[in-house]
Amino acid sequence: MKKILYLLFMFSLPVMANTEWVDSVKRMKWGELDVVWIRDEKFPKYTWSLVFKDGALSDEKGLEGQTHFALDFLTAGTKKYNQNELNDFFEFYGVSTKTSVTHEYSSISVTGLVKDADIIMERVCHLLDEANYPSNEVKSLLSREQSKIKSIVTSHAALADRVFRQESLSTTPFSSPAEGTLKSIQKLKTDNLMSRLASLKNSPKTLYITGPKDVLSIEKTIAKCGWKTVEKEALKKLSLNDSGKVGRIILVPVPEANQAQIRLGRYLTEHEFAGKNDLYNFVSSYLGGGFTSKLIQEIRVKRGLTYSAGAYASVQGVYGRAGITTFSKNETVAETIEVIKNILTEIKDKGIAQKEYEHQLGHLVGGYAFQFEQSEAFLSQVFMYDLQGRPLTELASFPEKIKSITPSELAAGVGELFQWDRQVIVVVGSKSLEKSLKKIAPVTIVDYKKYL
Amino acid sequence: MMKFMLFLPLVLAMSCANHKPKTGLADIEIDIDVQEVKLENGLTVLMVENPKLPIFSLYMFYKVGGKNEHPGITGASHFLEHMMFKGAKKYGPGIIDFTIEGSGGSTNAYTTNDLTVYYENLPSSQLDIMLDIEADRMENLLLKPDDFEKERSVVLEERKMRYENSPRGQLFMQMMAEVFKGTPYGTSVIGNIPDLKSVSREQIFAYFKKFYAPNNVTMVIVGDIKSSKTRKMIEEKFGKIASSPSVQGEHDSLTPAMFKSELVKDREVHLKGATPQPMFMMSYPSYAHGHPKSYALDILGSVLGDGDSSFLKKRYVLVKKPMASSIYAGNYTLEKSGVFFLGGELVKGVKLAEFKKTVQSELALACESEITEHAIMKVKNNYLLDVYKGLDTNAGLASFLGERHTFYGDYKAYKEELAIYAAIGVGDVKAVCQELVKEPSLFITVWEKNKN
Numbered sequence: 001m002k003k004i005l006y007l008l009f010m011f012s013l014p015v016m017a018n019t020e021w022v023d024s025v026k027r028m029k030w031g032e033l034d035v036v037w038i039r040d041e042k043f044p045k046y047t048w049s050l051v052f053k054d055g056a057l058s059d060e061k062g063l064e065g066q067t068h069f070a071l072d073f074l075t076a077g078t079k080k081y082n083q084n085e086l087n088d089f090f091e092f093y094g095v096s097t098k099t100s101v102t103h104e105y106s107s108i109s110v111t112g113l114v115k116d117a118d119i120i121m122e123r124v125c126h127l128l129d130e131a132n133y134p135s136n137e138v139k140s141l142l143s144r145e146q147s148k149i150k151s152i153v154t155s156h157a158a159l160a161d162r163v164f165r166q167e168s169l170s171t172t173p174f175s176s177p178a179e180g181t182l183k184s185i186q187k188l189k190t191d192n193l194m195s196r197l198a199s200l201k202n203s204p205k206t207l208y209i210t211g212p213k214d215v216l217s218i219e220k221t222i223a224k225c226g227w228k229t230v231e232k233e234a235l236k237k238l239s240l241n242d243s244g245k246v247g248r249i250i251l252v253p254v255p256e257a258n259q260a261q262i263r264l265g266r267y268l269t270e271h272e273f274a275g276k277n278d279l280y281n282f283v284s285s286y287l288g289g290g291f292t293s294k295l296i297q298e299i300r301v302k303r304g305l306t307y308s309a310g311a312y313a314s315v316q317g318v319y320g321r322a323g324i325t326t327f328s329k330n331e332t333v334a335e336t337i338e339v340i341k342n343i344l345t346e347i348k349d350k351g352i353a354q355k356e357y358e359h360q361l362g363h364l365v366g367g368y369a370f371q372f373e374q375s376e377a378f379l380s381q382v383f384m385y386d387l388q389g390r391p392l393t394e395l396a397s398f399p400e401k402i403k404s405i406t407p408s409e410l411a412a413g414v415g416e417l418f419q420w421d422r423q424v425i426v427v428v429g430s431k432s433l434e435k436s437l438k439k440i441a442p443v444t445i446v447d448y449k450k451y452l
Numbered sequence: 453m454m455k456f457m458l459f460l461p462l463v464l465a466m467s468c469a470n471h472k473p474k475t476g477l478a479d480i481e482i483d484i485d486v487q488e489v490k491l492e493n494g495l496t497v498l499m500v501e502n503p504k505l506p507i508f509s510l511y512m513f514y515k516v517g518g519k520n521e522h523p524g525i526t527g528a529s530h531f532l533e534h535m536m537f538k539g540a541k542k543y544g545p546g547i548i549d550f551t552i553e554g555s556g557g558s559t560n561a562y563t564t565n566d567l568t569v570y571y572e573n574l575p576s577s578q579l580d581i582m583l584d585i586e587a588d589r590m591e592n593l594l595l596k597p598d599d600f601e602k603e604r605s606v607v608l609e610e611r612k613m614r615y616e617n618s619p620r621g622q623l624f625m626q627m628m629a630e631v632f633k634g635t636p637y638g639t640s641v642i643g644n645i646p647d648l649k650s651v652s653r654e655q656i657f658a659y660f661k662k663f664y665a666p667n668n669v670t671m672v673i674v675g676d677i678k679s680s681k682t683r684k685m686i687e688e689k690f691g692k693i694a695s696s697p698s699v700q701g702e703h704d705s706l707t708p709a710m711f712k713s714e715l716v717k718d719r720e721v722h723l724k725g726a727t728p729q730p731m732f733m734m735s736y737p738s739y740a741h742g743h744p745k746s747y748a749l750d751i752l753g754s755v756l757g758d759g760d761s762s763f764l765k766k767r768y769v770l771v772k773k774p775m776a777s778s779i780y781a782g783n784y785t786l787e788k789s790g791v792f793f794l795g796g797e798l799v800k801g802v803k804l805a806e807f808k809k810t811v812q813s814e815l816a817l818a819c820e821s822e823i824t825e826h827a828i829m830k831v832k833n834n835y836l837l838d839v840y841k842g843l844d845t846n847a848g849l850a851s852f853l854g855e856r857h858t859f860y861g862d863y864k865a866y867k868e869e870l871a872i873y874a875a876i877g878v879g880d881v882k883a884v885c886q887e888l889v890k891e892p893s894l895f896i897t898v899w900e901k902n903k904n
Contacts, residue, residue: 042843042844043840043843043844044840045837045840045841075760083760083770084761084766084770087759087760087761087770088761088830091758091759091760091761091830091834092761092826092829092830092833093833094830094833094834094835094836094837095837096837111837111841112837113833113836113837113840136772137770140770140771140772140774141770143774143799144769144774144777144778144799147729147777147797147799147800148777148778150728150729151727151728151729151777151797153726153728154618154619154725154726154727154728155618156617254726255726255900256726257617258612258616258617259609259612259613259617290549290553290558291537291549291553291559292546292549292550292553292554300606301546301602304602304603304605304606306606306609307606307609307610307613327609327613328609329609329612358554359550359553359554362554362555362556363553363554363555363556364556365556366554366555366556366557366574366575367556367557367558367575368556369505369506369507369556369575370505370507370556370573372505373505373507373844373845373846374844374845375844376844
């Protein structure tokens with residue numbers, strides 16, 4: 001057989017302008033299904049994500065994790081195929097599958113070779129129609145998940161993230177982990193998963209695709225799937241209601257810790273970040289984006305208190321979170337928190353030096369083109385803009401919008417997000433830290449098992 | 453290096469836009485348009501033009517790593533990696549990071565047993581200055597004493613984070629120390645604590661002078677560049693840097709005999725760590741890069757442990773009464789040797805001794821029953837998709853070419869590598885499997901109930 005010869009970059013297109021990238025996003029309607037396609041002819045491979053506008057907020061009370069496992073256990077079995085057969089089918093074709101559930105949306109993503117796209121979509125349709133979650137498999141899979149949650153104590157960073165989520169969002173409907181808790185997982189049964197899948201698959205859906213034109217042949221397969229759409233009530237807007245835990249440090253002791261994980265931040269309501277996405281993007285980049293960010297320079301480079309530090313201000317549809325993430329050795333945990341407090345206060349009070357501002361501006365604007373290097377990453381961006389109801393023209397004008405933010409607006413943005421007396425502070429580490437932490441704020445000690 | 457886990461990009465194919473190609477591994481030939489240049493001082497440069505976006509990636513592969521160290525200076529390669537960001541004669545302290553990130557770029561580095569690799573992704577307008585920075589720090593690294601001491605603390609914190617506080621890290625580090633005891637691979641890449649505390653600036657400087665020279669580097673640039681113009685820039689900036697007279701002697705002094713594992717009979721090591729359920733690794737000495745058997749062992753690793761349809765997952769995890777909550781297998785190939793391993797975490801109540809006995813006996817049977825045409829085709833299909841995925845970025849291609857050139861002396865070695873994988877059949881994989889299970893193994897565990 002004659003071999004197919006691939007010639008690297010020989011047919012690469014010339015550089016495209018920002019607006020051309022945005023214009024390359026095609027929107028279509030396949031029956032009731034909204035479709036977004038980014039053409040990418042580089043390789044005979046594709047990625048698609050079927051996004052349901054329904055997430056973990058729809059879990060039944062006490063059954064947190066219901067949506068997560070309804071998608072995660074899709075291959076546990078159907079009337080026609082058992083778990084081994086389903087796993088073997090997808091893995092034989094080299095397909096990588098991923099399910100993701102947040103409180104606001106859920107998705108199934110598939111990456112595979114174009115030649116197999118139809119047969120893979122056919123099997124996904126079969127799963128959504130006929131997954132029956134055999135009780136033996138579900139019991140065994142859930143037992144595995146429980147083991148995973150229990151062993152989170154061995155990963156202090158992951159535990160700190162879990163604690164911080166629950167504490168920072170404690171006054172909102174989003175505090176429970178989408179993947180459930182030990183208690184809720186114990187209650188999940190076959191029927192719970194089947195009923196959840198039934199409602200999920202009828203929720204409004206969008207299919208995001210990237211790949212060559214050939215991959216659009218899946219339209220015919222999807223037409224046979226018979227997916228229906230039942231409109232859902234929009235999520236209610238959140239009101240501003242800070243966590244009751246602000247102004248104190250929540251210390252979660254873990255055994256044999258010679259370092260402590262530090263998380264601080266708060267949740268954001270929709271009205272706070274409306275129209276400020278780019279400003280908050282700038283703030284998180286300035287504080288924690290890269291080795292030259294303010295936090296890394298102050299905490300690691302100048303003082304050697306940590307190996308890494310980061311900041312983020314991310315939003316979904318109706319809520320978001322701003323946070324700072326770092327760690328330090330036991331002897332310097334309190335000092336690190338104090339240093340962060342002083343940095344944030346100084347920015348709020350004295351503003352941002354022109355040099356620092358220009359540096360971060362160059363960082364964000366200069367790095368803009370990298371967003372388009374991988375079509376999958378570009379596709380994710382498009383999805384987030386859709387979720388937030390933002391037109392893609394905002395993505396095209398991102399460099400100009402960033403340039404229009406002044407140093408004082410940037411400093412004000414830091415103040416808005418990280419006003420010290422509104423932060424929830426979590427420390428996961430040795431119980432012996434209590435004494436040093438008490439010198440900087442009241443300390444509440446909580447057993448880590450409460451967060452599992 | 454685990455080829456199947458780290459395999460990175462190769463190709464771009466516009467030729468398949470209007471048809472669905474037959475894309476089996478054996479049906480594909482890849483041709484990358486690489487410009488290769490070797491300067492008089494021994495610097496090898498590989499360049500690939502890709503004008504799609506106004507960006508490029510630069511990789512510097514220094515042939516120095518853990519295996520080049522000796523007692524007293526363990527961790528020197530990694531420590532030096534940190535110090536390479538701390539300034540040189542022209543680009544002083546802080547300037548390197550600020551120059552790169554301030555223009556929208558990103559940079560990082562990693563150190564292995566064999567290599568230290570620096571990489572940058574930048575807008576193409578920054579090519580000249582980036583080459584200038586790389587030349588400056590290769591020739592004139594500062595190693596300022598106060599920065600050196602600050603970075604010593606950072607490295608010690610990194611060690612805690614990656615190894616001391618991570619049961620997985622603890623397990624991996626000790627596994628390497630035991631399997632390669634008495635060989636140059638037996639030292640930890642991050643370094644022993646006493647050495648990290650005592651190593652002097654002078655020792656690190658002498659190490660730098662020996663290994664950081666143009667005749668010990670492969671430079672790879674992929675992106676929006678013009679090869680002829682780039683070549684002139686490189687000649688101008690690097691051409692004057694002297695080669696190291698001693699580096700080849702250092703490499704020659706590491707003879708194949710020095711890397712032979714001393715593991716001649718089964719061994720067990722039990723570590724105390726903060727994990728409620730035991731984690732384990734079962735390891736067997738394996739083969740170096742390019743050894744014919746290493747390719748078949750790569751495939752064996754995937755057949756046994758990749759995905760939910762793999763033998764280990766089906767037998768020990770996805771069953772009614774699981775023995776493990778997670779399990780994996782892989783072949784870690786180094787320049788001069790290798791190690792094949794299985795690893796995972798047991799479920800509550802399963803005894804380590806019982807599990808070890810079961811796995812050892814069933815592995816021998818699996819060599820006969822599990823290695824089928826279907827299983828091998830599945831691995832090859834996954835491999836092909838991984839190849840395509842890796843092709844998406846300039847950085848992926850640069851990394852791929854650099855690794856091949858560094859380990860095989862010729863970037864084109866990928867062609868042979870693909871052909872070898874394509875030709876491997878059931879008999880080849882069965883043969884290495886049967887050989888492997890007869891070899892002495894190391895069984896290493898970490899658990900909170902193990903004694904110190």
